Amino acid sequence: MQAETHTSPKKIIFSGIQPSGVLTLGNYIGALRNFKLLEDAYDCIYCVVDMHAITVKQNAAELRARCLSLAAMYLAVGLDPKKSLIFCQSHVSAHAELAWILNCVTYMGELSRMTQFKEKSAKHHDNINAGLFTYPVLMAADILLYQTDLVPVGADQKQHLEITRDIAQRFNSQYGQSFVVPEAYIGKVGSRVMSLQEPTRKMSKSDPEDTYISLLDSPEVVRRKVKRAVTDSDASIRFDAEEKPGVSNLLSIISVLMDEPLESVTDSLQGEGYGGLKTRAADAIIETLAPIQAEYARIIADKATLQGILDEGAQAAARRANRTLDKVKRKVGFAPHGKA
Numbered sequence: 512m513q514a515e516t517h518t519s520p521k522k523i524i525f526s527g528i529q530p531s532g533v534l535t536l537g538n539y540i541g542a543l544r545n546f547k548l549l550e551d552a553y554d555c556i557y558c559v560v561d562m563h564a565i566t567v568k569q570n571a572a573e574l575r576a577r578c579l580s581l582a583a584m585y586l587a588v589g590l591d592p593k594k595s596l597i598f599c600q601s602h603v604s605a606h607a608e609l610a611w612i613l614n615c616v617t618y619m620g621e622l623s624r625m626t627q628f629k630e631k632s633a634k635h636h637d638n639i640n641a642g643l644f645t646y647p648v649l650m651a652a653d654i655l656l657y658q659t660d661l662v663p664v665g666a667d668q669k670q671h672l673e674i675t676r677d678i679a680q681r682f683n684s685q686y687g688q689s690f691v692v693p694e695a696y697i698g699k700v701g702s703r704v705m706s707l708q709e710p711t712r713k714m715s716k717s718d719p720e721d722t723y724i725s726l727l728d729s730p731e732v733v734r735r736k737v738k739r740a741v742t743d744s745d746a747s748i749r750f751d752a753e754e755k756p757g758v759s760n761l762l763s764i765i766s767v768l769m770d771e772p773l774e775s776v777t778d779s780l781q782g783e784g785y786g787g788l789k790t791r792a793a794d795a796i797i798e799t800l801a802p803i804q805a806e807y808a809r810i811i812a813d814k815a816t817l818q819g820i821l822d823e824g825a826q827a828a829a830r831r832a833n834r835t836l837d838k839v840k841r842k843v844g845f846a847p848h849g850k851a
């Protein structure tokens with residue numbers, strides 16, 4: 512049985528990741544790792560946001576496989592379907608329905624200020640579709656449907672959380688209290704893991720291979736990518752995100768993965784040179800990924816069990832989501848029908 516503790520006194524967490532490619536170390540440190548850390552203290556709902564993924568072109572067969580693979584990764588990092596609800600967004604139609612209603616309380620002006628929209632439309636200039644533009648509204652629907660208190664995400668999603676809060680507050684003031692106004696949960700260190708090749712940009716799964724560490728990279732590949740990571744010519748090991756973005760990125764990665772304060776990581780590396788820094792970073796990554804990869808291989812081999820978890824997850828999620836959706840439909844003035 513999947514968790515269904517709507518009336519539990521625990522605060523509610525919702526987050527999602529797009530099945531738009533193999534997960535990166537950035538996704539792990541910024542999001543997934545926190546999903547697991549928060550699992551016991553909160554009532555958690557974790558979604559595979561496949562409807563968001565089609566805002567850029569996808570191959571259907573690959574997308575289908577990646578949805579299962581992302582769900583397997585949720586489980587491989589240790590999420591327990593008995594405690595957390597795990598499901599695919601497209602399996603719960605309430606997400607699309609609420610998104611439509613929220614579209615009607617969201618302004619074109621505020622959507623056009625979203626940096627993710629600007630970046631993605633520059634990158635996919637041949638496919639600037641309306642879904643890409645209204646992406647944050649679907650994200651707001653995801654979150655608000657579950658009366659979410661807290662949303663663990665990387666720093667790049669802060670602006671989307673702000674618009675979600677604005678939409679919730681606007682709806683509540685126009686139609687009466689309907690949604691909890693959620694807050695972002697952004698880790699202090701590692702909320703923005705940078706590209707290994709261009710450390711002033713965030714690590715992203717839709718960028719070239721050598722810029723990111725995939726959670727499924729072998730130890731050899733991890734060593735090679737870290738060894739080639741861009742640093743600087745100054746040779747001193749200290750944290751300075753402005754002046755030394757490459758070195759600071761590696762220091763943050765070690766600090767988070769080894770659960771050791773940044774200062775003590777930095778101190779312990781004095782005199783080691785960049786070679787020592789990179790060896791330490793690669794070791795930390797390999798040690799973190801080994802158990803995740805072993806679990807992933809076991810889970811993805813049993814598709815029937817995985818599918819069962821997603822099916823149960825979707826049913827439980829739909830029950831919870833529909834409570835909010837029914838209330839919202841009443842508030843906006845949709846006529847009741849048979850089952851209502």
Ligand code: ATP
Pocket residue numbers: 527528529530531532535537538539540541542663664665666667668701702703704705713714715716717718
């Ligand atoms: P894409 O590159 O396809 O746009 P993405 O790698 O940014 O995708 P998402 O699915 O959009 O990944 O993000 C999933 C979660 O991972 C979000 O909470 C996001 O903030 C977080 N995240 C993504 N990249 C990083 C990063 N480099 N550092 C920290 N967190 C990140």
Ligand code: LTN
Pocket residue numbers: 525526527528529560563649650653654662663664668671
């Ligand atoms: N927009 C997010 C993915 C996402 C999400 C969500 C995150 C979609 N719906 C709800 C948290 C809560 C992204 O691009 N990383």
